[in-house]
Amino acid sequence: MISLSTQQVKQITQNIELPSEHWRQRARAHLDTLTKPLGSLGRLEDLAAQIVAIRRDAVASPLNKGIYVFAADHGITAEGVSAYPREVTYQMVLNFLRQGAAVNVLASLHRAELQVIDVGVDADFDNVPGLLHHKIAKGTNNMLHEPAMSDEHLAQALKVGATLAAAAAASGKTLIAIGEMGIGNTTSASAITCALTGAPPSLATGHGTGINPEAFTRKIAIVESIGLKYFGTSPNPQPLDILRCVGGLEIAAMVGMILAAATHKLILVIDGFISTAAAALAVAMVPATQGYLIAGHQSEEPGHKVLLNHLRLLPLLTLNMRLGEGSGAVLAMPVIESAIAVYNQMATFTSAGVSEAQS
Amino acid sequence: MISLSTQQVKQITQNIELPSEHWRQRARAHLDTLTKPLGSLGRLEDLAAQIVAIRRDAVASPLNKGIYVFAADHGITAEGVSAYPREVTYQMVLNFLRQGAAVNVLASLHRAELQVIDVGVDADFDNVPGLLHHKIAKGTNNMLHEPAMSDEHLAQALKVGATLAAAAAASGKTLIAIGEMGIGNTTSASAITCALTGAPPSLATGHGTGINPEAFTRKIAIVESIGLKYFGTSPNPQPLDILRCVGGLEIAAMVGMILAAATHKLILVIDGFISTAAAALAVAMVPATQGYLIAGHQSEEPGHKVLLNHLRLLPLLTLNMRLGEGSGAVLAMPVIESAIAVYNQMATFTSAGVSEAQS
Numbered sequence: 001m002i003s004l005s006t007q008q009v010k011q012i013t014q015n016i017e018l019p020s021e022h023w024r025q026r027a028r029a030h031l032d033t034l035t036k037p038l039g040s041l042g043r044l045e046d047l048a049a050q051i052v053a054i055r056r057d058a059v060a061s062p063l064n065k066g067i068y069v070f071a072a073d074h075g076i077t078a079e080g081v082s083a084y085p086r087e088v089t090y091q092m093v094l095n096f097l098r099q100g101a102a103v104n105v106l107a108s109l110h111r112a113e114l115q116v117i118d119v120g121v122d123a124d125f126d127n128v129p130g131l132l133h134h135k136i137a138k139g140t141n142n143m144l145h146e147p148a149m150s151d152e153h154l155a156q157a158l159k160v161g162a163t164l165a166a167a168a169a170a171s172g173k174t175l176i177a178i179g180e181m182g183i184g185n186t187t188s189a190s191a192i193t194c195a196l197t198g199a200p201p202s203l204a205t206g207h208g209t210g211i212n213p214e215a216f217t218r219k220i221a222i223v224e225s226i227g228l229k230y231f232g233t234s235p236n237p238q239p240l241d242i243l244r245c246v247g248g249l250e251i252a253a254m255v256g257m258i259l260a261a262a263t264h265k266l267i268l269v270i271d272g273f274i275s276t277a278a279a280a281l282a283v284a285m286v287p288a289t290q291g292y293l294i295a296g297h298q299s300e301e302p303g304h305k306v307l308l309n310h311l312r313l314l315p316l317l318t319l320n321m322r323l324g325e326g327s328g329a330v331l332a333m334p335v336i337e338s339a340i341a342v343y344n345q346m347a348t349f350t351s352a353g354v355s356e357a358q359s
Numbered sequence: 360m361i362s363l364s365t366q367q368v369k370q371i372t373q374n375i376e377l378p379s380e381h382w383r384q385r386a387r388a389h390l391d392t393l394t395k396p397l398g399s400l401g402r403l404e405d406l407a408a409q410i411v412a413i414r415r416d417a418v419a420s421p422l423n424k425g426i427y428v429f430a431a432d433h434g435i436t437a438e439g440v441s442a443y444p445r446e447v448t449y450q451m452v453l454n455f456l457r458q459g460a461a462v463n464v465l466a467s468l469h470r471a472e473l474q475v476i477d478v479g480v481d482a483d484f485d486n487v488p489g490l491l492h493h494k495i496a497k498g499t500n501n502m503l504h505e506p507a508m509s510d511e512h513l514a515q516a517l518k519v520g521a522t523l524a525a526a527a528a529a530s531g532k533t534l535i536a537i538g539e540m541g542i543g544n545t546t547s548a549s550a551i552t553c554a555l556t557g558a559p560p561s562l563a564t565g566h567g568t569g570i571n572p573e574a575f576t577r578k579i580a581i582v583e584s585i586g587l588k589y590f591g592t593s594p595n596p597q598p599l600d601i602l603r604c605v606g607g608l609e610i611a612a613m614v615g616m617i618l619a620a621a622t623h624k625l626i627l628v629i630d631g632f633i634s635t636a637a638a639a640l641a642v643a644m645v646p647a648t649q650g651y652l653i654a655g656h657q658s659e660e661p662g663h664k665v666l667l668n669h670l671r672l673l674p675l676l677t678l679n680m681r682l683g684e685g686s687g688a689v690l691a692m693p694v695i696e697s698a699i700a701v702y703n704q705m706a707t708f709t710s711a712g713v714s715e716a717q718s
Contacts, residue, residue: 034461035451035454035459035460035461036460036461036682037442037443037568037569037681037682038569039569040568040569040680040681040682041461041680041682041686042659042678042679042680042681043678043679043680044678044680044690062468083396083716083717084396084714084715084716084717085714085717087714088713088714091711091712091713091714092394092713094711094712095394095706095711095713098706098711100394100705100706100710100711101394101395101705101706102393102394102395102400102701102705104704105697105700105701105704105705106697106700106701108700108704109421109693109696109697109700110693110697209396209399209716210396210397210398210399210716300401316678317676317694318677319401319402319403319675319694320401320402321399321400321401321402321403322396322399322401323395323396323399323400327400331403331693331694331697334468334469334690334693334694335676335678335690335693337468338464338465338468338469338690341464341465341467341468342461342464342465345463345464345467346459346460346461346464347454347457347459347460351459352450352453352454352457352459353450353453354447354450354451354454355443355444355446355447355450356443357442357443357568357569358442358443358444
């Protein structure tokens with residue numbers, strides 16, 4: 001049915017291996033020689049072991065970090081699902097390019113290289129430098145009435161993300177984070193969550209950027225209608241169908257980037273509700289992808305918890321954030337770097353002459 | 360009864376003011392002009408407002424950060440309350456000085472200046488450079504049989520911490536973290552927790568560095584005995600009495616540092632169970648001190664949660680750590696710096712030309 005994308009996906013996903021259990025065990029054994037009570041660094045130790053299992057070798061620190069923010073517009077904004085007008089997607093892309101947004105400040109502070117990618121903003125960026133120009137369309141269709149995108153647009157968006165992951169690997173990046181900007185995209189993420197997990201719309205839909213109670217009620221009804229329209233008779237819809245019918249161009253690009261990042265054995269930090277929806281689709285397509293993921297934070301959007309539970313991922317941070325842009329993913333980077341730094345740099349009991357535990 | 364310390368404490372605490380509500384409101388108003396949905400940075404916004412309320416002015420970023428690790432031994436180790444032999448306190452101090460411990464690695468990665476202070480280690484450090492030499496005694500007394508320290512030693516330890524806080528302020532530090540090293544000191548922290556909060560020893564006692572079930576049972580019984588011995592007939596023991604009878608020299612120095620840091624309007628990150636026990640004593644003495652505290656993380660020690668609830672502090676990180684040394688406090692520093700960076704550096708809706716929310 002969606003032959004082009006299927007072919008595309010095969011090219012992206014054919015080399016995804018599970019992270020190495022052998023290397024994970026080696027990492028655990030090393031951690032137990034370091035001058036600290038066994039296991040006392042908690043999740044830092046889990047992170048270090050996961051990263052060594054992904055990279056399969058000594059991991060250089062500091063990590064070489066990149067953050068990729070995908071921007072696109074959504075046809076569903078015609079239904080009044082957001083507190084902000086649609087043009088804010090365009091305005092915020094310009095704000096990113098002028099270093100004014102939260103993700104700029106965080107990326108600069110934590111030394112992650114930021115790339116902003118237009119995959120589907122409803123505006124012309126012809127003369128704007130600093131932006132990666134990969135516009136596929138000026139936003140998606142209104143999914144309340146027709147599928148969000150064509151099969152061809154889906155394939156193109158997947159390829160944008162996959163190409164960026166390959167370029168990141170080629171340029172020496174080891175840790176990448178994904179984020180997004182797209183007014184209306186929590187509605188897509190809610191519809192994806194319901195289709196993938198079976199959660200009811202009322203549990204997977206939140207207030208997004210801050211809608212009023214009336215708009216919130218309407219948003220839940222829209223998510224319900226969309227689910228019935230496309231997946232009402234299908235108990236287990238295929239992830240590519242979900243992505244095409246109720247996704248977004250930025251979400252499709254993130255799916256492509258996540259799958260290709262796993263192929264290239266990159267460590268991948270996901271951000272909030274939208275990027276986790278992309279990750280859940282990627283894992284539904286290739287389950288081994290899960291091993292490459294780190295959940296940066298737990299957002300305030302209720303659907304995010306549903307997805308993290310579905311993916312069996314524990315978020316590193318819970319700071320009541322709900323901004324997107326990759327902000328929660330960048331904020332988790334210092335924790336991830338801390339894990340690798342203690343792994344690489346701490347003394348052992350033997351080298352430091354410290355007595356081990358009795359009994 | 361403890362006149363020397365009382366006089367000492369008056370000198371330290373007489374200038375502690377509450378953080379400024381006026382400045383907190385000004386900070387909130389500024390945060391609402393930045394290019395993000397209202398409140399969408401969650402606890403980063405709370406942190407920024409708290410810090411502006413503490414500093415009462417524009418806050419320079421990056422913050423000037425220091426971490427102070429206080430080391431001392433404990434007489435109670437004679438009762439077999441720890442998985443590690445007593446000499447590990449001494450050995451770990453040497454490990455700190457050689458940059459081999461977790462806190463060294465984290466302080467270096469996150470650019471915090473690390474100071475290690477001997478207030479009561481049972482060893483001679485006469486020829487050791489790099490250590491701050493403030494030894495008061497070679498450890499505390501065995502509190503199962505007699506008060507942990509004399510009134511004079513308590514006063515000296517408080518003064519060590521207070522002097523360091525004054526020096527930190529004079530050298531331009533704005534954010535300080537406290538940590539500790541002392542085999543046996545979770546037993547002190549448990550006894551302090553029970554005396555301050557009324558929690559039963561079974562809920563305030565944990566496995567420390569990793570004791571076996573038999574030693575754990577013994578540890579709970581010891582915490583119970585100590586509480587009965589000193590505070591059995593006193594429903595609300597005075598914090599200085601608690602500190603003298605069941606504290607430690609490093610804990611007393613931390614109490615002095617916390618109180619003096621509040622006097623000097625420094626932002627103070629506390630670490631795990633031990634440093635939070637010190638903070639709880641400081642707040643019991645001068646309640647306004649609470650406004651200067653940031654809880655870096657939630658440790659695995661069960662008594663830590665009791666204390667954080669008692670202090671109405673929400674930890675920034677929950678990473679299943681239980682190491683001490685200040686490790687959890689340093690790990691929280693990038694989050695705190697992120698809060699100030701977004702506060703100082705983000706664009707406003709007006710400056711960026713971004714449309715605001717429709718209601």
